[in-house]
Amino acid sequence: MSTDYQKAREDLGVRLRELRLWAPGGRLTGTQLADQCGWHKTKVSKLENGLQTATSEDLRLWAQATGQPEAYDELIARLRGFESHVRSWRRQLAAGHEPVQRTIAAEYARSAVIHGFESATIPGILQTPDYARSIFRRYAELQRSKQDTEEAVRARMQRQDMLYTSRKRFRIIIGHTALRSLICPPSVLAAQLNRLEGFIGADTGQLGIIPPDASLKLPPTGGFWIHDERLVTVETWHAELWIDDADSIATYLRVWETLQESAAYGADAHNVINAARRALNPRERP
Structure with a gap:
């Protein structure tokens, strides 16, 4: 979790504490507030100390219980502000993968220079339809989200049109593991490798691959994407991080x-x- 995110959560907690202590009807104890909201008594402390992320319903109940319902709009604005930096997959994928692909495409459209790194999968911007289909199906199963695989694949393929836009530059690095991970059938991976070869030497891009015997100064862990040195996106299992503070971007x-x-x-x-x-050939033999 990013430092900015945690700081924003703690700041929200400070504001919640102020509302509790300065309630028009008199100061409420944490236990009294929890009882009014129907919560376990420890939840108030967790929210006030930034140890738990509030939901919109939590904030509505808090504003009502402290006799300050007009504070709800302010509280929800604070919540949405820092949620924009940590975008849970549960919420993003509520309508399926296709809307998420549209959001990503919009960010790519805004960007002129894109640096990307993926350690274990082929980047979406370079995927074949069949490879993308396998990825979307696996993630929909994991996240228990809407199965809109074909719509998501079409959206991802449309985004690839940007690879041939002269005003954009893609600088992509892939770990060797991505070339051998059978997240799809071997024949699909073979076609995907052909697709990668076709991008080497492209006018709008630069593709580097970290070999298995490469000397490394850093471990090639999770993937990330840098947009014009103004935004970094990082995918984790539970959420997508959108990082926009200068120090963190410089680190990436x-x-x-x-x-x-x-x-x-x-x-x-x-x-x-x-x-x-x-290396794929032996795996394809009966």
Whole structure:
């Protein structure tokens, strides 16, 4: 969880405490407030100390119980402000993957230079339809979200039109694990490797691949995307992080530049992909 997010949650807790202590009908204890809201007595303390994220219903009950219903609009604005930085998959995927793809596409459209890193999967911007289909199905099962696979695949493929827009530049690094992870059938992965090779040397992009025997200064862990040095997006299992503070963005840029030192480009990248393709053959035998 980002520092900015936690600070905002703590600030909201301070405001909640103020409302409780200065209630028009008289100061409420934490136990009294919890009783009025129908909560366990520890919930008030957790919310006030930034140890738990409030829901919109929590804030509505708090404003009512403290006799200050007019404070709800202020509280919900605070909540939405820091929720925009930590976007839970449960909420984002309530309507399926296709709307999320549209949101991502809008951010790509705003960006001129995009730095990306993925350690274990092929980046969405370079995926084939069949590979993307496998990814969306797996994640819909995991998140128990709406199965809108075909709509999501179409939206992702439309976003790839940006690869051929002259005013954009994509600088992408992929870990070698992504070339061999059978998140899809071997034949689909083989076609995906061909797709990657086609992007090497593209006018609008630069593709680097970290070989299995590369010397590393940093462990190539989770993926992230940097948009014009103004926004970083990071996917975790429970949420997508949108990071926009300058210090954090600078850190991610340093990570990307450090990983780039270990990446293979051009003919060397082709060799890494070819090795992964050869490794697929035994798996495809009956």
